[in-house]
Amino acid sequence: MSEHQGIFTSQAVQDYLTAPATVTSEQLSDRLWTASDGKYRTIFIEADNSVVAFDTFGTPARARAYAAEIARVIPGKQVSTIIYSHDHLDHAGFAADFAPDANIVADEMTAKVVAMRGADGQLPVSEALSGTEHRVNYDGAEFVLLNRGPVLGTGHLSAWFEAEKVFFSSDTILANARYGLMPDYHIANFVKIMRSFLDLDFERFVPGRYELTDRAGFETGCDYIEAMQIACQSAFLNFVPIWIHDVMAGFVQNELGKRFGHLDGFKEHSGQTAIRVVHHYLMGGWGLEDTPEAGILLGD
Numbered sequence: 001m002s003e004h005q006g007i008f009t010s011q012a013v014q015d016y017l018t019a020p021a022t023v024t025s026e027q028l029s030d031r032l033w034t035a036s037d038g039k040y041r042t043i044f045i046e047a048d049n050s051v052v053a054f055d056t057f058g059t060p061a062r063a064r065a066y067a068a069e070i071a072r073v074i075p076g077k078q079v080s081t082i083i084y085s086h087d088h089l090d091h092a093g094f095a096a097d098f099a100p101d102a103n104i105v106a107d108e109m110t111a112k113v114v115a116m117r118g119a120d121g122q123l124p125v126s127e128a129l130s131g132t133e134h135r136v137n138y139d140g141a142e143f144v145l146l147n148r149g150p151v152l153g154t155g156h157l158s159a160w161f162e163a164e165k166v167f168f169s170s171d172t173i174l175a176n177a178r179y180g181l182m183p184d185y186h187i188a189n190f191v192k193i194m195r196s197f198l199d200l201d202f203e204r205f206v207p208g209r210y211e212l213t214d215r216a217g218f219e220t221g222c223d224y225i226e227a228m229q230i231a232c233q234s235a236f237l238n239f240v241p242i243w244i245h246d247v248m249a250g251f252v253q254n255e256l257g258k259r260f261g262h263l264d265g266f267k268e269h270s271g272q273t274a275i276r277v278v279h280h281y282l283m284g285g286w287g288l289e290d291t292p293e294a295g296i297l298l299g300d
């Protein structure tokens with residue numbers, strides 16, 4: 001049998017798509033769980049007669065393992081709604097293998113990308129949301145979805161669970177330095193928008209990768225990216241050859257090591273982050289998303 005294969009064009013990836021996967025979960029409240037495949041992380045909610053789940057994980061096998069874990073901890077209830085936190089296939093690419101009959105909710109920008117990309121296994125969005133804030137209720141599960149502007153990917157939605165004081169924002173802030181590549185973080189607005197979420201009352205933060213953290217961990221994550229942006233601008237002043245990985249790594253580790261050297265992954269990933277961020281300043285950013293009035297992307 002051939003698996004859904006996203007945008008891969010080589011049949012050779014079949015072994016990757018079917019590679020055995022395990023998804024485990026941890027209960028955060030009566031109705032709320034976080035699930036992880038060991039690296040990626042998401043969240044799901046028990047509703048009155050069904051389950052509302054964010055994202056799908058990044059291969060058909062992982063999507064099936066996610067469905068199996070939900071069925072294990074909430075037996076007898078089907079996934080009725082999937083919310084795509086953003087368009088990326090490694091988080092939200094395999095609804096066809098996870099819950100093919102579910103209602104699919106996403107921001108309108110995500111809906112457009114998903115429709116036009118047509119990745120194999122990523123089901124189209126059935127309910128597109130416009131605007132910055134939505135108090136939603138799917139089958140009795142109430143929470144708030146937020147898009148305050150471009151932070152990562154296209155049409156990114158974060159979620160606030162007020163009663164639990166839990167905030168979920170996939171692929172944005174981490175409490176460590178492990179996500180170094182940052183290909184489409186929208187650097188011009190990223191920290192400003194992410195820090196704005198501190199106006200919400202939350203104590204626990206669920207990131208899109210790695211371990212859970214708290215409000216302080218979230219703030220450290222914001223501080224790290226902001227300090228990286230400043231260090232990368234200093235690299236110009238110091239005539240650092242900004243295209244050479246090892247030189248940039250040495251430069252930013254010297255600048256940031258005292259304050260952030262304790263972060264998991266700092267030594268291995270900060271050079272790669274620096275290469276990404278320094279080129280933002282060299283080139284001016286990533287199109288409209290990296291302009292000061294990026295709210296232009298919120299409307300139709």
Ligand SMILES: [Zn+2]
Pocket residue numbers: 086088091152153171
């Ligand atoms: Zn992503």
